[in-house]
Amino acid sequence: MILINGESKEHIEVSDRGLQYGDGLFETIAVKSGQAQFLDRHLQRLNAGCSRLLISPPDNKLLKNEVASLANQADRAVVKIIVTRGTGGRGYRQPDVVKPTRIVSLHPYPDYPNSYQQQGIHVRFCATRLGLNPTLAGIKHLNRLEQVLARAEWHDPMIQEGIMLDIDGYVVEGTMTNLFFVKNEALYTASLEKAGVAGIIRGVVMEQAALHGIKIFEGRVSRDDLLSADELFVCNSVIGIWPVRQIEHQQFLVGPLTRQFQHWLEHFEDKGVQNEQ
Amino acid sequence: MILINGESKEHIEVSDRGLQYGDGLFETIAVKSGQAQFLDRHLQRLNAGCSRLLISPPDNKLLKNEVASLANQADRAVVKIIVTRGTGGRGYRQPDVVKPTRIVSLHPYPDYPNSYQQQGIHVRFCATRLGLNPTLAGIKHLNRLEQVLARAEWHDPMIQEGIMLDIDGYVVEGTMTNLFFVKNEALYTASLEKAGVAGIIRGVVMEQAALHGIKIFEGRVSRDDLLSADELFVCNSVIGIWPVRQIEHQQFLVGPLTRQFQHWLEHFEDKGVQNEQ
Numbered sequence: 001m002i003l004i005n006g007e008s009k010e011h012i013e014v015s016d017r018g019l020q021y022g023d024g025l026f027e028t029i030a031v032k033s034g035q036a037q038f039l040d041r042h043l044q045r046l047n048a049g050c051s052r053l054l055i056s057p058p059d060n061k062l063l064k065n066e067v068a069s070l071a072n073q074a075d076r077a078v079v080k081i082i083v084t085r086g087t088g089g090r091g092y093r094q095p096d097v098v099k100p101t102r103i104v105s106l107h108p109y110p111d112y113p114n115s116y117q118q119q120g121i122h123v124r125f126c127a128t129r130l131g132l133n134p135t136l137a138g139i140k141h142l143n144r145l146e147q148v149l150a151r152a153e154w155h156d157p158m159i160q161e162g163i164m165l166d167i168d169g170y171v172v173e174g175t176m177t178n179l180f181f182v183k184n185e186a187l188y189t190a191s192l193e194k195a196g197v198a199g200i201i202r203g204v205v206m207e208q209a210a211l212h213g214i215k216i217f218e219g220r221v222s223r224d225d226l227l228s229a230d231e232l233f234v235c236n237s238v239i240g241i242w243p244v245r246q247i248e249h250q251q252f253l254v255g256p257l258t259r260q261f262q263h264w265l266e267h268f269e270d271k272g273v274q275n276e277q
Numbered sequence: 278m279i280l281i282n283g284e285s286k287e288h289i290e291v292s293d294r295g296l297q298y299g300d301g302l303f304e305t306i307a308v309k310s311g312q313a314q315f316l317d318r319h320l321q322r323l324n325a326g327c328s329r330l331l332i333s334p335p336d337n338k339l340l341k342n343e344v345a346s347l348a349n350q351a352d353r354a355v356v357k358i359i360v361t362r363g364t365g366g367r368g369y370r371q372p373d374v375v376k377p378t379r380i381v382s383l384h385p386y387p388d389y390p391n392s393y394q395q396q397g398i399h400v401r402f403c404a405t406r407l408g409l410n411p412t413l414a415g416i417k418h419l420n421r422l423e424q425v426l427a428r429a430e431w432h433d434p435m436i437q438e439g440i441m442l443d444i445d446g447y448v449v450e451g452t453m454t455n456l457f458f459v460k461n462e463a464l465y466t467a468s469l470e471k472a473g474v475a476g477i478i479r480g481v482v483m484e485q486a487a488l489h490g491i492k493i494f495e496g497r498v499s500r501d502d503l504l505s506a507d508e509l510f511v512c513n514s515v516i517g518i519w520p521v522r523q524i525e526h527q528q529f530l531v532g533p534l535t536r537q538f539q540h541w542l543e544h545f546e547d548k549g550v551q552n553e554q
Contacts, residue, residue, distance in 0.1 A: 002291050011288035012296065014279050014380055019289065019359070021421035022299025053422065054429055082296070085425075091387070092421065092428040092452055103291055110368075132444055133408025136422055143420035144298035144369065145330065145413055148362075151369040152331055167409055167471075175369055194444075 001073070002105040003066050016101055018084030021092065022142040024101075025049040029067065030237050031077040031109070036067050038237065041200045046083060049139040050100075055085050058102045070106040078107040078238055082142070112239060117262070120245030120254050121160035123234070125223065126150040126175065130166045130195040138198040150175045161234055163226070163247070166195045171221040177236045178202035179221075181229035182257045186215040188225065201235040201265065208264040214257070231255030240265055278350070279382040280343050293378055295361030298369065299419040301378075302326040306344065307514050308354040308386070313344050315514065318477045323360060326416040327377075332362050335379045347383040355384040355515055359419070389516060394539070397522030397531050398437035400511070402500065403427040403452065407443045407472040415475040427452045438511055440503070440524070443472045448498040454513045455479035456498075458506035459534045463492040465502065478512040478542065485541040491534070508532030517542055 002010055017023035027042040036042075043060050050057040067079050082103040088095035128150040136143065150162050161174045172190045173179050178199040180189045187209050192198050209216045226232065232244035232252055241262045243254040279287055294300035304319040313319075320337050327334040344356050359380040365372035405427040413420065427439050438451045449467045450456050455476040457466045464486050469475050486493045503509065509521035509529050518539045520531040 004291070010291055012291055014281070014287055014289055014359075014382065016296070017425070019293070019296045019361075020303075020419070021425050022419050023422060023425050026297075053426065082291075084296075092424040094425070094429060105291065128412055129410065131408040131410025131413065133406065133423070134444070135405055135426060136408065141422055142297070142299050143422050145300060145418055145420050146410070147369040148294070148298050148300050148371070149330065149412060152371060167411070 001070055002103065003070070004103050005101060006062070006066060012101060012103070013087050015087045015089075016084055017086060017088065017094070017098075018082060018101060018142055022144070023053075024055065024082060024084030024142045025053065025140055026083070026142060027081040027140060028237055029079045029081070031071045031074050031079055033075060034072050036071045036079055038200050038204070039064065039067060041203065042081070042237070045140065045198070045200065046081065049141065050083065052135075052139050053085070053141065055083065056100050058083055058100060063102065063104070066102075066104045070104060074106060076109040078109055080105050080107060084142070110238065116160060116242050117240065120243035120252075121234070122158055122246040123161045123163055123174070123244050124154060124159050124248055126153050126162040126164050128153060128164065130164050130172050132166055132168070132194040134194050137194050137196060138192045140197050147175050160242070165223070169222075171223060171226055172196045174234045177234035177239065177242075179226075179234050180205060180232070180261075181221070181226055182231035182255060183225075183229050185257065186217060187257070188217045188219075188221060188229075190221045191218050199235065200237050201240065204265060204268055205235060205241070205261055208261060208268065212260075212264075231258045233258045233261065235265075278347055279380065280347070281380050282378060283339070283343060289378060289380070290364050292364045292366075293361055294363060294365065294371070294375075295359060295378060295419055299421070300330075301332065301359060301361030301419045302330065303360070303417055303419060304358040305514055306356045306358070308348045308351050308356055310352060311349050313348045313356055315477050315481070316341065316344060318480065319358070319514070322417065322475070322477065323358065326418065327360065329412075329416050330362070330418065332360065333377050335360055335377060340379065340381070343379075343381045347381060351383060353386040355386055357382050357384060361419070387515065393437060393519050394517060397520035397529075398511070399435055399523040400438045400440055400451070400521050401431060401436050401525055403430050403439040403441050405430060405441065407441050407449050409443055409445070409471040411471050414471050414473060415469045417474050424452050437519070442500070446499075448500060448503055449473045451511045454511035454516070454519075456503075456511050457482060457509070457538075458498075458503055459508035459532060460502075460506050462534065463494060464534070465494045465496075465498060465506075467498045468495045476512065477514050478517065481542060481545055482512060482518070482538055485538060485545065489537075489541075508535045510535045510538065512542075
């Protein structure tokens, strides 16, 4: 089920700048019991992204209704929003008048085993590096070749995520997740000023840490930092929080703070849904 | 006129990875007297790009026929080829079986005044920087937000191109062109190992320089290098070679080597077309 500018369709114009240049943004939203989770936060990030890319943000009320109309149909699902700058022009210059394209689509919830959340996952380091660019860092834009290439590096079904370094060799995030580690009861994550996507769950985790008096360090993270961590976890809107049990040959225990964040996220989600109504 | 996988259509599936992630490549080809210019070189670059992105390259004979069928209809025009990884999957991981999407479209030739080629153009420095990423540098992929944002910086119709620096402050290229400068009768251009697109005309210019014993330096270029150049020009497949007359407030003469390269390019084009038959 796909809505394009509010109409049920499955195709967009070839001249859409989303296809021509990756000229747009997206959001991937979990649906539980027919409700889009953290919807206000997703729309807030989408609007911030539109502002960064100079795209007119879509009417949020309209978008909320469209998301709700798809989410209502599903118990457990994923709703994806894509907003592109619109159609027009062969050339990077946007037309003087351009109307953004709004695409809302419903997808099955991926059938991840419960064990990923409970016992944790195995991850690897990717060879594909993230480029550095403050202009595009943080937002969830459609220029995602780096992630596609990183995800194409492995086929082993025992590996659930790949960790990406930037071209300077610092750890940034997973191909589809943000990454946290715990060391001496403090929480660490990579700064996203030059690369990476500022995930919704990443924001929630950091808020929860602050709320509960857990020290947070956001900065440069090295491979060695990860490998000497007490606890490690990855997160995104669809999976929630997955503990990392193993990076390549190095094993980790699923620690108490990871469990705590999982608990807080579960709790927070309920509250988030209420706020969104 | 648009051919998608050989069929006349104007729409693609929303699930095409070209839209979802900018997961593909493109070529922009000049048409003169119904003939696609430098077609073999464009297809060669497209194939090299497919190889870098692990996309199955389209059948080149098929693609040539499709380009010819559109080019034949026009005296002066632009043909654009887009190749995406194909449709499928919500997520960066590509489906196990995926068939590339091949889009060939015909566009009017932009109505640039002759003066751009003859008297030269005015350019500016863009504030938007190019990120650094050797994995994606050189190829003409669909992740083009940097160029879109750079081109959105100015609306002054007296400025025909913007020069982009990388995040380290080195000059790379124009938003839609490669950039050369001449100093003491040697030719200089930016190395494209970490950013930029290796243009077809850039390649032709460098071949011609080598053929005629002109020294070429490909490396790091600074703003000061440009501003102290004897001659400057930009090039791409659609415009050919445009001399730069002015960068912001600094003026330049249209020099003899620029004229020489324009002449060689004209000559080379005829030969290119014969070779392609």
